[in-house]
Amino acid sequence: MAGKFNTIDDFDIEGKTVLVRVDVNSPVDPGSRVILDDTRLNLHAQTIKELSNKGAKVVILAHQSRPGKNDFTTLSHHADALSALLNLRVKYIDSIFSNVTKEAIKSMKNHEILLLENVRFFAEETISKSPEEQSKTILVKQLSPVIDYFVNDAFAAAHRSHISLVGFTVNTPSAAGRVMEKELTVIQEALDNVQHPCVFLLGGMKPEDSIEVMENVLKNKTADSILTTGIVGNIVLWASGADIGEVNRQFIISRGHVNMVEKAKLMIDKFGDKIKYPIDAAIELNGERADVSIDELSNEAILDIGVETIACYAKEIRDAKTIFANGPAGVFEDPRFSMGTEDLINAIASSKGFSLIGGGHIAAATAALGCEDQMSHVSSGGGACISMLAGKKLAAVEALKNSKK
Numbered sequence: 569m570a571g572k573f574n575t576i577d578d579f580d581i582e583g584k585t586v587l588v589r590v591d592v593n594s595p596v597d598p599g600s601r602v603i604l605d606d607t608r609l610n611l612h613a614q615t616i617k618e619l620s621n622k623g624a625k626v627v628i629l630a631h632q633s634r635p636g637k638n639d640f641t642t643l644s645h646h647a648d649a650l651s652a653l654l655n656l657r658v659k660y661i662d663s664i665f666s667n668v669t670k671e672a673i674k675s676m677k678n679h680e681i682l683l684l685e686n687v688r689f690f691a692e693e694t695i696s697k698s699p700e701e702q703s704k705t706i707l708v709k710q711l712s713p714v715i716d717y718f719v720n721d722a723f724a725a726a727h728r729s730h731i732s733l734v735g736f737t738v739n740t741p742s743a744a745g746r747v748m749e750k751e752l753t754v755i756q757e758a759l760d761n762v763q764h765p766c767v768f769l770l771g772g773m774k775p776e777d778s779i780e781v782m783e784n785v786l787k788n789k790t791a792d793s794i795l796t797t798g799i800v801g802n803i804v805l806w807a808s809g810a811d812i813g814e815v816n817r818q819f820i821i822s823r824g825h826v827n828m829v830e831k832a833k834l835m836i837d838k839f840g841d842k843i844k845y846p847i848d849a850a851i852e853l854n855g856e857r858a859d860v861s862i863d864e865l866s867n868e869a870i871l872d873i874g875v876e877t878i879a880c881y882a883k884e885i886r887d888a889k890t891i892f893a894n895g896p897a898g899v900f901e902d903p904r905f906s907m908g909t910e911d912l913i914n915a916i917a918s919s920k921g922f923s924l925i926g927g928g929h930i931a932a933a934t935a936a937l938g939c940e941d942q943m944s945h946v947s948s949g950g951g952a953c954i955s956m957l958a959g960k961k962l963a964a965v966e967a968l969k970n971s972k973k
Contacts, residue, residue: 573968574743576615576719582623583678584716588615588745589629589732591722591949592646596632596639603649607935608724611948613653615721615745616681620656625676627715628658629732631688631725640688647683658683664690665710673714687732694730699967702735712740720964721745723752724927724949729963742971747948752965754945755956758924762790763889768957769881769912771798772895772929775828777951779803780958781894783831786839788959793888794843795881797873797897797908799825804845805862807832813867844881848874850898850905857904872898872905882915891916894926894954900933909933917942926953 590612595604603609619626628650633640647660658681663669669684676682687693690707702708708731718736720726725733726748736742744752768791770778778800785791796804803820805812807829820826836843848861850872859874873881885891893916897908910933916923917939925934925943928950940946947953952962 572972573965574741574972575749576618576622576743576745578743579717579741581619581717584624585627585673585676585714586619586624586717586719587627587629587711587715587736587740588619588719589722590615590745590747591724592630592650593632593724594646596641596645598638601641601645603645606649606653608948609646609649609653611747612721612745613650615719615747616650617654617656618746619719620654620679620681623678625673625678626681627673627676628681628683629664629687630683630722631693631732632686634688634694635691641686643683643686650681650683654681656681661685665707670710670714673711690731693732696729696963698729699734699738699970702729702731703738705731705735707731708735712736715740718742719745720968721747722964723748723947723952726949726952726962726964727955727960729967733964734967737967737971742968744965744968748965751947751949751952755924755947755953758890758892758922758945759790759956763922765792765888766790766890767793767795767884767888767892769795769797769885769891769893769916770800770895771796771897771909773799773823774895774954775800775803775825777954777958778895779828779831779835780960781954782835782843784959785957786835786842792842793884795884796843796845797877797881797912798895799823800895801846801873802870803828804832804836804843807836808845810845810862811865812862812870813865815867815869819869844884846873846877847880848876850874850908852904857907870898871902872900873908875907878908878911881912885912885915886919888919889921891919891921891923892926892957893923893930894928894950894957896929896933900929906933910937913937913939924953926950926957
């Protein structure tokens with residue numbers, strides 16, 4: 569993957585104005601607006617600090633949440649948090665491309681850092697279009713004349729074709745930041761050099777992504793075994809002919825995932841016992857966790873995989889030489905139903921194989937258990953990572969490749 573796009577090493581940035589797109593979208597307290605978890609800020613601090621140390625004038629573009637959500641807010645607290653992490657002053661300006669912003673950028677000195685306002689305050693930002701179309705937008709047209717280089721470090725948003733991710737790559741020399749570079753290199757190398765047996769653990773609440781991954785890695789013989797949990801596991805159970813109860817069927821239908829059942833059925837017919845599904849499940853009984861076999865399930869909501877499934881899956885994980893994991897095993901936020909997610913993360917952590925944790929909720933659960941250092945790689949981008957596992961091209965990465973060409 570490296571070599572197909574420019575990196576920071578390809579440009580002499582001293583004295584130049586560098587616009588760097590990061591993804592510091594963080595959990596925020598709805599009342600105080602204080603950032604509750606600075607993991608992503610910490611991650612991108614490396615790229616920002618390096619650009620500043622090399623004498624660039626660093627202009628940061630980022631988003632926080634999306635319109636309509638209670639954590640959709642300005643980036644003033646992000647500037648404070650970044651200043652503390654970098655031990656450097658990060659100036660914040662409450663606009664994106666106003667005359668005031670452009671003048672502030674023009675008057676910057678080498679090593680200075682300026683954070684612009686939440687780019688999603690600009691309504692057009694989240695409309696997906698081609699890089700060529702995005703390059704003609706007002707945001708790009710206003711900022712391009714005051715910058716020399718564009719650096720995209722926002723791997724977590726790399727699957728989106730939004731203005732701030734692809735628009736500048738058309739007419740401005742562009743490179744991948746350190747987070748982007750590392751994620752693309754590690755994930756691609758892992759996919760290109762799979763050691764067998766290779767296990768994919770797929771769960772969570774986004775079955776479309778997982779079913780696409782399943783299809784891709786079984787078809788190209790990357791995976792020897794797929795362990796399904798969460799709503800993915802319920803869909804595969806239903807597809808296998810198991811009676812998962814009306815409450816679980818209705819949940820799948822209400823989420824608009826019923827078409828996934830037929831897809832899963834076709835895969836079970838084609839790939840057979842390579843696709844594993846739960847043999848027991850955890851339900852709520854008198855306010856407590858109860859583990860019941862799938863055959864004994866009547867009409868209770870499945871809230872986690874059961875203890876026997878955990879034991880079977882954990883053995884496969886420990887025997888594997890490569891493990892890809894995406895999505896929690898159940899309602900892990902509830903301590904009564906966190907066992908599946910936690911035990912499988914611990915099994916991955918104790919495995920001697922290469923392990924890749926695919927961002928999102930499972931990355932958060934891994935961090936909460938203190939197991940990050942025992943994994944080969946914990947991705948910062950759930951959606952982008954799973955898109956790569958599904959064999960899809962990432963819009964922002966393709967834009968960087970085309971920029972190099």
